[in-house]
Amino acid sequence: ELKVEQNPLFLSMQEGKNYTIYCNYSTTSDRLYWYRQDPGKSLESLFVLLSNGAVKQEGRLMASLDTKARLSTLHITAAVHDLSATYFCAVTRLYYGGATNKLIFGTGTLLAVQP
Amino acid sequence: SQTIHQWPATLVQPVGSPLSLECTVEGTSNPNLYWYRQAAGRGLQLLFYSVGIGQISSEVPQNLSASRPQDRQFILSSKKLLLSDSGFYLCAWSRNSNQPQHFGDGTRLSIL
Numbered sequence: 001e002l003k004v005e006q007n008p009l010f011l012s013m014q015e016g017k018n019y020t021i022y023c024n025y026s027t028t029s030d031r032l033y034w035y036r037q038d039p040g041k042s043l044e045s046l047f048v049l050l051s052n053g054a055v056k057q058e059g060r061l062m063a064s065l066d067t068k069a070r071l072s073t074l075h076i077t078a079a080v081h082d083l084s085a086t087y088f089c090a091v092t093r094l095y096y097g098g099a100t101n102k103l104i105f106g107t108g109t110l111l112a113v114q115p
Numbered sequence: 116s117q118t119i120h121q122w123p124a125t126l127v128q129p130v131g132s133p134l135s136l137e138c139t140v141e142g143t144s145n146p147n148l149y150w151y152r153q154a155a156g157r158g159l160q161l162l163f164y165s166v167g168i169g170q171i172s173s174e175v176p177q178n179l180s181a182s183r184p185q186d187r188q189f190i191l192s193s194k195k196l197l198l199s200d201s202g203f204y205l206c207a208w209s210r211n212s213n214q215p216q217h218f219g220d221g222t223r224l225s226i227l
Contacts, residue, residue, distance in 0.1 A: 033215055042205060043159075043218040088158060092212075102174070103149075103216060105158040 002027050004091050006106035013079040013113045021109045023072040023089035032072045033090045033103065034063050043088065047074075079113045086110045117142035121206050121219035129227050134179075134193040136222050138206030141187065146208040148189040149216060150181055153203040165189060201226045 003026040035043040047056045049065035062075045090103040118141045151159040161174045163181035182190045207216040
């Protein structure tokens with residue numbers, strides 16, 4: 001069974017400092033996604049990581065993937081208040097001949113940026 | 116561009132009542148469609164997915180069912196709601212298995 005764990009579950013950040021969220025998964029996966037969820041809102045796709053060593057950056061967020069370690073990181077550079085949200089990683093496992101990707105979500109990490 | 120619509124946004128229902136949540140996608144054809152549930156303060160759990168009209172796969176045994184009567188329409192139903200059915204229900208679509216899933220705005224369901 002594919003399991004996805006994130007840590008920390010909650011992160012209180014100071015503006016201007018750097019932080020990292022970790023996402024571990026239990027079995028081989030084809031791809032990894034990062035999503036953002038604002039309180040009471042839906043999920044917004046941030047990154048799709050498709051291969052070992054993949055790195056993607058958007059603004060102050062950078063995501064990387066190590067498929068050998070089954071680990072993805074989401075790095076926040078110089079945190080700002082606008083980044084306060086819950087961040088989920090999700091892993092998919094394609095079934096041979098399958099036509100869909102079933103996402104298994106992590107527990108989520110609640111980020112709160114303090115002034 | 117593609118858009119996904121879910122309704123209603125909020126729903127309060129008594130225990131034992133029926134349920135019908137609707138999701139439609141515009142701007143694409145033959146999408147993969149998904150229903151997720153998010154319990155308060157928790158991650159998302161995949162409930163159903165569909166790769167085509169009339170094709171539904173269930174991920175967890177539960178009090179809910181799904182149907183896809185048209186290419187871009189996905190419906191989540193229940194004949195009798197339980198208290199444990201409360202949660203935030205999200206519909207999502209993807210173009211294919213290589214593309215990310217895009218989520219609707221969700222329906223917040225409260226069972227009294």
